Amino acid sequence: MKKILLAIAALTVFLPAAAADDQRLRITHGPWLCDMTSDGVTVVWATNLPAMSWVETGPDDGRSFYAEEHPRWYETVDGRRVANKTLHAVRLEGLEPGTKYRYRIFSQKLETWVNYDHATFGEIVSSDVYTRPAYLFETYPAGGADCSFVVLNDIHARTDFVKRLCSGIDLHDFAFLACNGDMVSSVENERQLFEGFIDAAVELGASETPILYTRGNHEPRGLYADRLRDYFPMRSGRFYNLYRYGDVCLLTLDCGEDKCDNDVEYRGMADFDAYRERQCAWLREAVRSEAFRSAKARIVFLHIPPVEDWHGNNHLKELFVPVLREAGIDLMLSGHTHTYEFYPAESTGYGFPIVVNSNDTYARCDVSDREIRIRMVDVEGRTTQEHRFPLK
Ligand SMILES: [Fe+2]
Known part of the structure; x- marks a missing residue:
C-alpha cells in the first residue's frame, strides 16, 4: 500500500512537469x-x-x-x-x-x-x-555547365538503408539531391512522412543541399497524400517544374499512377489521365521557353520510365515522349522498376537515352560542357554501372 501511495505521489509531481514540457515550443x-x-x-x-x-x-x-x-x-x-x-x-x-x-x-x-x-x-x-x-x-549559378547531383528513388521508407547507401558521400559536394519518386510507399500522416524519408534526408544534409523533388506513383496514395505538397512547397504550386542550374535545364515531371484510373486499387479516386493531359500542355510550353531552349544540357526526371506496357507507361509514351523527342533532351532519369535498366536512344527511337536507377543504388550524375556522366553506386560504394553521354 505504501508503495502504491508513493507511486501516486511521484506521478502527481511528474505529470504537471510533463504537461508543462509539452507546452514548450520545440x-x-x-x-x-x-x-x-x-x-x-x-x-x-x-x-x-x-x-x-x-x-x-x-x-x-x-x-x-x-x-x-x-x-x-x-x-x-x-x-x-x-x-x-x-x-x-x-x-x-x-x-x-x-x-x-x-x-x-x-x-x-x-x-x-x-x-x-x-x-x-x-x-x-x-x-x-x-x-x-x-x-x-x-544558390544555383546563373551560367556554367558543371553540375553534379545525386539521385535516389524507390527508397520506400528504408531510412536505415538510405543512410548506409549514402554514407560514403557528402551532399555538400553536390548541387542538389534529386528524389525521383517512391521515397515512401504511401503518405498516411505527417509522422510517417518524417520517419519514412524527410528526417533521413535532413540527416544526409538537406538543410544545406536542396531537394529536387519528383513524385513517384506511390506518393499520391494514402490518407495524407494531398498534403504532400506542403512538405515540398513549389512556387508554381505544381509537382512538375522546370529549373535551370547554370546552363543545365532540369525538368521534373509527375508520372501519376501506373494502372488505369478505374483500377480497383484506387477506389475511384484516381484522375491521372486528365492530370497528365494538363501536365503535357504545360510541357509543350515549357520546352518552347528560353530557359529550355538556351540550355546546353537537358535532363528529365520522370519516375515511371515511358517503356513497358502498363497504362501509365503507355500514356507517358503517348503524351510526353513525342514532345521530348521533338524538343531534344539529353537524358531521362527514371526509377519505378526497382532494377537497373538502360534504354539507349536508338533502341527506343525516342532520341534520348533512359537510365533507370534501381532501388539499391544511388545515381551520381556529373554534367560538364562535354558530357553527362552517370554512375550507379551500391551500398558498398562500388560503381555498378556507368554511362557517358556526349552533349551535342
Ligand atoms: Fe517504387
Whole structure:
C-alpha cells in the first residue's frame, strides 16, 4: 500500500512537469531546402506547437552570425505573416546567383488567439549558431555547365538503408539531391512522412543541399497524400517544374499512377489521365521557353520510365515522349522498376537515352560542357554501372 501511495505521489509531481514540457515550443523536424533557384530557395521545418516563424540570412563572410543584425524572412499569405501553423515554409527571394548564404531559423510560440487579431506570442526557439556554424546553402549559378547531383528513388521508407547507401558521400559536394519518386510507399500522416524519408534526408544534409523533388506513383496514395505538397512547397504550386542550374535545364515531371484510373486499387479516386493531359500542355510550353531552349544540357526526371506496357507507361509514351523527342533532351532519369535498366536512344527511337536507377543504388550524375556522366553506386560504394553521354 505504501508503495502504491508513493507511486501516486511521484506521478502527481511528474505529470504537471510533463504537461508543462509539452507546452514548450520545440523545432521537431528540419530544416530542409526545396525549390532552389538562382535567386531563391524555400526553407521548411516543423515545430511541435503553432508558431510564427522566420529565417534570418547573412553572407558567408566568415564573421560570427552574432556580428550584426540580419534580414528576416517570414512566411506570408496575402500580406499577412502566418502564425498558426506547425509546418513552416519560408521563401527567400532576390538572392544573388551562385552565392553562399548562411541562415538561421526561428519560431515564436503562438500563446493565445481567440478571435480577431488578439494574438499573443511567447517563447522563441531557433537553430543553433553558437555551438555549431549557421546553416549554409548556395544558390544555383546563373551560367556554367558543371553540375553534379545525386539521385535516389524507390527508397520506400528504408531510412536505415538510405543512410548506409549514402554514407560514403557528402551532399555538400553536390548541387542538389534529386528524389525521383517512391521515397515512401504511401503518405498516411505527417509522422510517417518524417520517419519514412524527410528526417533521413535532413540527416544526409538537406538543410544545406536542396531537394529536387519528383513524385513517384506511390506518393499520391494514402490518407495524407494531398498534403504532400506542403512538405515540398513549389512556387508554381505544381509537382512538375522546370529549373535551370547554370546552363543545365532540369525538368521534373509527375508520372501519376501506373494502372488505369478505374483500377480497383484506387477506389475511384484516381484522375491521372486528365492530370497528365494538363501536365503535357504545360510541357509543350515549357520546352518552347528560353530557359529550355538556351540550355546546353537537358535532363528529365520522370519516375515511371515511358517503356513497358502498363497504362501509365503507355500514356507517358503517348503524351510526353513525342514532345521530348521533338524538343531534344539529353537524358531521362527514371526509377519505378526497382532494377537497373538502360534504354539507349536508338533502341527506343525516342532520341534520348533512359537510365533507370534501381532501388539499391544511388545515381551520381556529373554534367560538364562535354558530357553527362552517370554512375550507379551500391551500398558498398562500388560503381555498378556507368554511362557517358556526349552533349551535342
Ligand atoms: Fe517504387
